[in-house]
Amino acid sequence: MVQKAKILLVDDRPENLLALEAxxxxxxxxxxRASSGExxxxxLLTDDFAVILLDVQxxxxxxxxxxxxxxxxxxxxxxxxxxxxxxxxxxxxxFRGYAAGAVDxxxxxxxxxxxxxxxxxxxxxxxxxxxLREQAALLRLQLEGGAKAxxxxxxxxxxxxxxxxxxxxxxxxxxxxxxxxxxxxxxDAAAVATAAHLERKLTGLRRALDALEPGTxxxxxxxxxxN
Numbered sequence: 001m002v003q004k005a006k007i008l009l010v011d012d013r014p015e016n017l018l019a020l021e022a023x024x025x026x027x028x029x030x031x032x033r034a035s036s037g038e039x040x041x042x043x044l045l046t047d048d049f050a051v052i053l054l055d056v057q058x059x060x061x062x063x064x065x066x067x068x069x070x071x072x073x074x075x076x077x078x079x080x081x082x083x084x085x086x087x088x089x090x091x092x093x094x095f096r097g098y099a100a101g102a103v104d105x106x107x108x109x110x111x112x113x114x115x116x117x118x119x120x121x122x123x124x125x126x127x128x129x130x131x132l133r134e135q136a137a138l139l140r141l142q143l144e145g146g147a148k149a150x151x152x153x154x155x156x157x158x159x160x161x162x163x164x165x166x167x168x169x170x171x172x173x174x175x176x177x178x179x180x181x182x183x184x185x186x187x188d189a190a191a192v193a194t195a196a197h198l199e200r201k202l203t204g205l206r207r208a209l210d211a212l213e214p215g216t217x218x219x220x221x222x223x224x225x226x227n
Contacts, residue, residue, distance in 0.1 A: 003130070005050035005123045006030045010040040011084070012065065013060045020053060023112040027120055041069055044076045050126030051119055054102075056085035067100040077101075080122045082115075084108060128198055131171045136205055169207030172202050 005027055009020045009099075015196035017033050024031055032047065034040035038061055040052070052070070063083055070076045081101055086108040104118060 004028070004030045005126050006032055006047055007119065007123070008032050008034060008040060008043060008049045008052045010034045010037065010052065010058075010063070012036060013055075016055065023116055024119060026116065027123060029074055029123055032061040036064030037063070037069070040066055044070065044073070044079075049079050051078075051080045051082065051122040053082050053084055053119070064100045067102065069100040082106060082118065084110070095216075125198060127172060128171060131174075132198065132205065133204060135168050135171065139205065168202070168206060172206065 006025075007024060009017055009024075009031060011017050011020070012035055014035070017035070021031050021033075029050070032043055032049070034043055037058060039053070043049075054063045054066060061069075063085075067081050067083075070079065070081065080103040082104045083100075083102045084106055103122075105116065106118075195224075
């Protein structure tokens with residue numbers, strides 16, 4: 001069963017959170033509410049999120065300050081942030097949003113379809129990264145068991161290698177389709193860059209896996225970093 005991605009919705013107004021849930025429910029992911037910046041930071045301590053929708057105008061800790069805290073934490077600094085605001089103060093205000101680490105900045109009222117489409121891109125990228133980490137973990141297990149595999153009483157590892165290769169091929173195919181979709185939709189530069197980074201990691205993992213195949217190399221190859 002494929003695990004659902006979590007999307008963090010941060011807004012001090014319950015009616016806005018309800019509207020966001022209605023818009024994003026079609027994505028069939030897990031939507032988590034936070035009614036303040038402090039509550040959002042608390043949720044980020046324990047859960048992993050694919051993307052954060054963050055209201056700018058909130059009492060106490062506003063969206064900019066909340067984003068600054070998120071970007072300072074190693075655990076959360078790479079989570080995409082989409083700012084939502086009902087106030088348009090011009091390009092300087094928008095620039096402040098991007099400077100705070102946002103991947104997008106959307107003014108209310110926004111087009112529900114556009115918002116859902118933008119969020120879906122980051123959810124897909126998150127899911128691909130999760131699959132890639134899973135493949136890397138399996139490959140590490142195979143590499144660590146390399147010495148044992150040489151023993152006479154150890155099960156032949158060819159079956160595991162074949163399974164790893166097939167699962168990796170599925171992720172590669174999905175990543176390629178996503179990259180084509182981003183090109184066709186003229187997506188945000190941040191999304192395109194994230195997809196390109198994912199493809200580079202996939203390429204490194206494929207090379208490491210190929211090196212394990214009989215007759216293709218010797219020794220235990222290094223597994224690409226997943227940072």
